[in-house]
Amino acid sequence: MQSTLHDYQQLLADIKQRVRAAQYRALQAVNQEQMQLYWELGRLIAERQHQQGWGKSVVETLARDLQAEFVGVSGFSAQNLWYMRQFYLEYSASEILQPLVGEISWAKHLLILSKCKDPQERLFYTLQTRRNNWTKAVLLHQLKAQAYQKTLLAQHNFSATLPAAQQAPATLALKDEYLFDFLELSAEHSEYELEQALLGNVRRFLSEMGGDFTFIGNQYRLELEGNEYFVDLLLFHRELQCLVAVELKIDEFRPEYAGKMNFYLSLLNAQVRKPHEQPSIGIIICQSKQRTVVEFALRDINKPIGVATYTYTDTLPQELRPFFPSNEELVRRLEAVTTALKGPA
Structure with a gap:
């Protein structure tokens, strides 16, 4: 029966x-x-x-x-x-x-x-x-948030650290700036408050991150030689088939953040990653960043890492305009993005 x-x-x-x-x-x-x-x-x-x-x-x-x-x-x-x-x-x-x-x-x-x-x-x-x-x-939210411009401006080292087949979809998985306009935070807030606010709005957070992200956990515990380490947010990207570690920072990006993320990714790959999964990716989300500092900080890092900022407004800062790619670079980036977008629906 x-x-x-x-x-x-x-x-x-x-x-x-x-x-x-x-x-x-x-x-x-x-x-x-x-x-x-x-x-x-x-x-x-x-x-x-x-x-x-x-x-x-x-x-x-x-x-x-x-x-x-x-x-x-x-x-x-x-x-x-x-x-x-x-x-x-x-x-x-x-x-x-x-x-x-x-x-x-x-x-x-x-x-x-x-x-x-x-x-x-x-x-x-x-x-x-x-x-x-x-x-x-x-769609209207993504248009207001200028997702297209923020995808083209994104800073990462994917071209040097990922296989060719993964570079295009990984590019789509990262924005230069995330719009968290759904959060109710004071101007002076802690990393804990930011994390808890995102967890309380996890559906909207994942929507802003992108359609293929799923949530695994927060303060995800890693251990090595008796020491504990905690990843702020651990996500999984369905198309890339990899873990995505997200670190939240309420100050300006510092070069040591990249080294810390590189260490976390090594632990995730060794201890958490499944045999069929691709190498893990890291995203550091800060309140602000100096683009040249990010460029040099990622230059010799051997794990795939992207650095972004977060804001509560939907206007692309005017000071970012000079960093828009040249015509040649724009074509190259658009080709990579288009290739990824034209993949399986």
Whole structure:
């Protein structure tokens, strides 16, 4: 009897999984059909406007006629028709964006279209939305937090310490600055208070860190020769298949923080890492940093470490503008990021 019940529960779980997968595929198909329709409507309006000089009144008339014909079907307002035209004109002109038309919903496309003007930036958010199944609210938060810029600015030594296959996804796992605007902390707070506040908002913390992070523990105990050491936060990155040690600092980055993290990673690799997992990665999150100091501190470290800062506001500091990559470096970083984003969804 118990065996029969167990077999039934397995069958039920399998059927539920298949139903959910079928529902997801159906929703994807519906979205792709809708996006194809909007793309074609945008193309027709753009062509008529170019060939016959269609203006505002013609599009408004078209909107009224479509709404009268398809009662109860949303999406045919004059404003939305103009958005379709803009979407078609801007995305059809880009080789990297045109193939992504059916990847995310119309509402999310419009959000990216309105907030981003650079094709590479639009590519980043479109693929990240698809990859992490971002809701519209999460996408808006990431746009406000300038996730694209902060990914390009991130400081790490991954190119020197990770295999080529891991470098691109590891780059996506790190931001130059994390936005903890969900925390209620005074200007003067301790590392303990910061850690406890993050633990109390662990879902939002993991969302800000990135879609593939999972939480393992805080003050994770390591032991060597009778001495105890504690990692502030221990996470796991699903795609990278590795442990991620996070150290929280409420002051400016110091070079010795990198040496301490290097030591922690050695212990994690020797004592905690599973045989099938990749080498551990470290992230040091400080209140501030001098970029040149970080660069030299990581130069001869042999473990993969990134150094970031945290803030409560969603504005990229003006003083970071000079550190944006050159055109050549920008292309190289974007290629690495795009390669990672175009991996398995």
